[in-house]
Amino acid sequence: MSTGISQKEVHxxxxxxxxxxHMVIWFIFAFGIxxxxxxxxxxxxxxFPMGFYMAAQGSLIIFVVQLFVFDWQQHRIDRExxxxxxx
Amino acid sequence: xxLLNPKGSFIDNxxxxxGLYTGGFIVFILLMSLLEKFGGSEDTIAKLFVAFTIxxxxxxxxxxxTAQVDAYYVAGRQVPSVFxxxxxxxxxxxxxxxxxxxxxxxxxxxxxxxxxxxWTGGYVLVAVLMxxxxxxxxxxxxPDFIGTRYGxxxxxxxxxxxxxxxxxxxxxxxxxxxxxxxxxxxxxPYALGVWLALIAIxxxxxxxxxxxxxxxxxxxxxxxxxxxLLPVFWMSNKQGFGMFPQFEYGAAVAKLGELETLHQVGxxxxxxxxxxxxxxxxKHAFASTDPIAAFKFVTLxxxxxxxxxxxxxxxxxxxxxxxxxxxxxxxxxxxxxxxLLYFTAPALATLTKLQVLDPSLATSIIxxxxxxxxxxxxxxxxxxxGFLKIIDSNGDGILQIxxxxxxxxxxxxxxxxxxxxxxxISGLVAAGGLAAAxxxxxxxxxxxxxxxxxxxxxxxxxxxxxxxxxxxxxxxLLLAIGAAGSAVASLRLTGILGAVAWxxxxxxSGLFFPLVLGVWWKRANREGAIAGMAxxxxxxxxxxxxxxxxxxxxxxxxxxxxxxxxxxxASLIAMVVVTLMxxxxxxxxxxxxxEVRIPKGASVLSSTH
Numbered sequence: 007m008s009t010g011i012s013q014k015e016v017h018x019x020x021x022x023x024x025x026x027x028h029m030v031i032w033f034i035f036a037f038g039i040x041x042x043x044x045x046x047x048x049x050x051x052x053x054f055p056m057g058f059y060m061a062a063q064g065s066l067i068i069f070v071v072q073l074f075v076f077d078w079q080q081h082r083i084d085r086e087x088x089x090x091x092x093x
Numbered sequence: 094x095x096l097l098n099p100k101g102s103f104i105d106n107x108x109x110x111x112g113l114y115t116g117g118f119i120v121f122i123l124l125m126s127l128l129e130k131f132g133g134s135e136d137t138i139a140k141l142f143v144a145f146t147i148x149x150x151x152x153x154x155x156x157x158x159t160a161q162v163d164a165y166y167v168a169g170r171q172v173p174s175v176f177x178x179x180x181x182x183x184x185x186x187x188x189x190x191x192x193x194x195x196x197x198x199x200x201x202x203x204x205x206x207x208x209x210x211x212w213t214g215g216y217v218l219v220a221v222l223m224x225x226x227x228x229x230x231x232x233x234x235x236p237d238f239i240g241t242r243y244g245x246x247x248x249x250x251x252x253x254x255x256x257x258x259x260x261x262x263x264x265x266x267x268x269x270x271x272x273x274x275x276x277x278x279x280x281x282p283y284a285l286g287v288w289l290a291l292i293a294i295x296x297x298x299x300x301x302x303x304x305x306x307x308x309x310x311x312x313x314x315x316x317x318x319x320x321x322l323l324p325v326f327w328m329s330n331k332q333g334f335g336m337f338p339q340f341e342y343g344a345a346v347a348k349l350g351e352l353e354t355l356h357q358v359g360x361x362x363x364x365x366x367x368x369x370x371x372x373x374x375x376k377h378a379f380a381s382t383d384p385i386a387a388f389k390f391v392t393l394x395x396x397x398x399x400x401x402x403x404x405x406x407x408x409x410x411x412x413x414x415x416x417x418x419x420x421x422x423x424x425x426x427x428x429x430x431x432x433l434l435y436f437t438a439p440a441l442a443t444l445t446k447l448q449v450l451d452p453s454l455a456t457s458i459i460x461x462x463x464x465x466x467x468x469x470x471x472x473x474x475x476x477x478x479g480f481l482k483i484i485d486s487n488g489d490g491i492l493q494i495x496x497x498x499x500x501x502x503x504x505x506x507x508x509x510x511x512x513x514x515x516x517x518i519s520g521l522v523a524a525g526g527l528a529a530a531x532x533x534x535x536x537x538x539x540x541x542x543x544x545x546x547x548x549x550x551x552x553x554x555x556x557x558x559x560x561x562x563x564x565x566x567x568x569x570l571l572l573a574i575g576a577a578g579s580a581v582a583s584l585r586l587t588g589i590l591g592a593v594a595w596x597x598x599x600x601x602s603g604l605f606f607p608l609v610l611g612v613w614w615k616r617a618n619r620e621g622a623i624a625g626m627a628x629x630x631x632x633x634x635x636x637x638x639x640x641x642x643x644x645x646x647x648x649x650x651x652x653x654x655x656x657x658x659x660x661x662x663a664s665l666i667a668m669v670v671v672t673l674m675x676x677x678x679x680x681x682x683x684x685x686x687x688e689v690r691i692p693k694g695a696s697v698l699s700s701t702h
Binding site for chain 2: 055069
């Protein structure tokens with residue numbers, strides 16, 4: 007059983023680390039970048055003022071991609087630690 | 094549903110069934126445009142659209158009837174992640190998203206995009222912090238999680254209270270939106286529209302609970318997304334903005350900047366005020382350098398995100414998937430389906446504004462003689478119902494930017510008319526708006542009724558009740574809550590958007606930290622959770638009252654749309670302080686938290702709890 011317990015601990019510490027990484031990315035694109043919208047608006051991105059673009063589209067695309075990547079990463083952690091559900 | 098699938102189970106045949114359904118809907122749209130060609134009136138077409146779609150939802154609701162507890166509460170936990178994603182997207186996108194969002198961006202410009210960012214990014218929190226763990230827990234409702242994780246009836250009861258305050262605020266807005274559309278299309282009084290709307294909503298949910306709501310929501314998503322995207326693609330191609338305007342409207346944003354200077358947007362202020370309507374005074378892409386403006390933007394984003402991750406009618410959708418892994422995947426699909434509408438809304442707002450402002454387009458009205466503008470069909474129609482007003486305040490007979498008033502939430506509904514698209518598109522958009530409002534209302538009513546029937550009645554009042562009794566109570570409550578919601582909606586206390594934002598603030602004030610810390614902080618205990626919910630909801634409500642009605646100046650620009658920041662802040666402090674002052678939860682609870690953190694193994698609560 008001792009290996010079982012340590013596997014659980016490894017699983018949880020990896021899960022927590024993944025959570026923190028995704029929360030940091032989330033924080034940057036939810037808040038950080040929009041704080042500087044007036045400055046970013048001076049730059050053009052795909053023909054848009056960048057500050058406007060990030061709020062209207064850029065952050066959204068990041069979130070969608072991020073969630074599919076997160077799902078894949080978490081599933082890999084679950085499998086490698088033997089914590090995934092049986093298919 | 095046996096008629097549709099001779100071979101294999103219903104679940105295996107889902108792609109085929111909904112493929113057929115989508116094809117059928119497209120054929121219906123084509124039939125309607127034929128009808129228009131042969132002289133069918135716009136009103137008839139709109140009525141047919143509304144009637145046809147509602148009948149379909151009701152049929153799905155009837156076919157999904159059930160007498161089993163886990164089918165009624167969690168759709169038998171067999172909804173595949175992609176379909177659950179669609180159902181969540183419909184559950185999520187309300188009348189406000191469909192009808193009001195593009196209009197809000199049209200009127201308020203950049204600051205309004207806070208809603209767009211907040212209502213998408215919240216799903217990152219749902220996926221990373223909550224959904225998979227709540228699915229592993231195996232609960233039927235959100236208070237079910239709180240009640241079992243922290244133990245005790247008081248914690249469960251407080252969670253029910255927060256759920257009701259948040260969801261009821263929200264559902265009145267949805268019944269209001271459904272009733273408004275029904276009243277307009279069927280040309281009946283608003284009060285009657287509201288009650289008709291309620292009947293349609295209940296038809297979807299009464300007999301089959303979550304199972305019926307799930308399959309109608311998938312159908313409603315398909316209607317609403319077609320209804321939102323088709324007019325935008327059509328308008329864009331017709332007016333030469335490109336095939337996929339979502340990626341190419343940068344030029345339109347730049348053009349708007351020039352036109353705003355030409356029409357003196359922001360320089361010319363309205364001389365007189367019109368109740369409920371506004372004139373355009375804000376530049377489209379302009380972000381103020383004032384730190385308070387940036388602070389208001391990020392706090393709005395924060396409220397909408399934390400609210401998203403605390404709203405029970407959304408979280409409970411992830412209880413319906415077959416596994417923890419599929420719950421997590423489903424959140425990603427949900428966000429993708431939601432994204433399709435949300436990244437179109439700013440494009441729609443930009444292109445519609447261009448149609449109105451750009452003198453080189455035939456559709457423009459600003460700078461034109463007022464007699465000519467008043468002769469336009471859509472201007473006349475919306476003025477007649479009191480949604481639009483033209484006041485020639487300087488008496489020169491020419492329409493200036495500060496003389497054109499309208500209600501922001503007509504933008505989506507009026508765009509097909511402004512752009513001169515066929516009437517069939519207006520009918521389609523009405524059906525889409527109805528689908529958006531109905532699907533959200535269904536999810537919310539079910540969340541409230543389930544919390545009352547499962548958590549209050551079964552878990553606290555009569556734990557010995559049998560299945561038949563429990564489901565009867567659930568249905569009676571659904572009816573009662575729906576009636577109460579309609580009664581409040583018919584009073585028309587707040588605008589659609591105000592009520593929706595408040596629901597998010599209430600939910601985050603009371604539930605966000607007790608839910609997150611329930612999974613991520615093993616030390617969190619009952620006393621802390623109780624304090625967190627009571628203090629969060631109490632302080633949040635107090636602040637809302639003081640700012641909105643009590644005459645208190647908002648702290649650092651935290652107005653009534655953002656009171657959740659104050660509520661959730663108080664909730665976090667109360668929960669952490671009280672938890673640390675009282676003793677740690679016992680070994681059994683701690684083992685339960687360990688169990689929730691891994692996908693493998695049986696759920697914490699049994700399937701027939």
